[in-house]
Amino acid sequence: MVIWGLNFAVAKYGLREFSPMLLMSLRFAMVAVMLLPFVAVPWGRMKEILVLSVLLGGLHFPLMFTGLTRVDAAAASIAIQLQVPFSSILAAILYKDKLGWRRGLGMAISFGGVIVIAGEPRALDGSWYLGLVVVAALIFSIVNIQIRRIGSINGFSLNAWMSVMAAPQLIAVSLLMETGQIEQIRAASWLGWGSIAYMAIMVTIVSYALWYPLVRRYPVNQTMPWTLLVPVFGVLSGVLLLGEPLTPAMVVGGSLTLVGVAVIMIRKAPKQNQNQSAT
Known part of the structure; x- marks a missing residue:
């Protein structure tokens, strides 16, 4: 959670020197180069990994980092x-899971918190970009479902082959939508390259190698509450590293979002999940 929380501020440094799609393509290319020589080919899982690469590399990260170009790291980590x-x-839609009034209330509170942040004068200019971060959150919820569908697979192998598939997608999008890629690469400072290295090594390799097995092994209501720490570290890193203001709207909206998310996640585990975790 510390790694993910710091990622928002670190990414802002990278976005000062690279356009979003180029930044992401370089990130996944670095991951592929570092991991591919050391992992086996996950035969029989390539189709599912391709879908994951589209969700993460083709949709989630481009939306997330395009939003970050105009949204504070603190606000993005909350949204x-x-x-x-x-x-x-x-x-509820796919598995007929009953929501109940508590989770319904938690949803309303969490969405209300983001609305408070979006209504802040500072955020109004970038409300469209905050919307991109919200859509990225929707895509990531689909990503978690896809990870469970892939089943048991080595986390390094999954990251390596997902990156192999995601990098060309992002390069193509960058060439279509962005300009000046060569100039950006030549002019980049150690901060820009350091940002890419942090995202490739710490965020993509280290943290996801830890996270994927947890998502597959434990019930969602045991793993997801830990993600409540991400915006805490995200806000702190934005304030301390980037000098972002901690406004009353940010405090109120962030608190509402976290309370709503906590109401959804922190609940008694279903009996079948408790039995599974015991084994």
């Missing part, structure tokens, strides 16, 4: 927590 109510909605 991305809407993945939790989105996950509950998808579970």
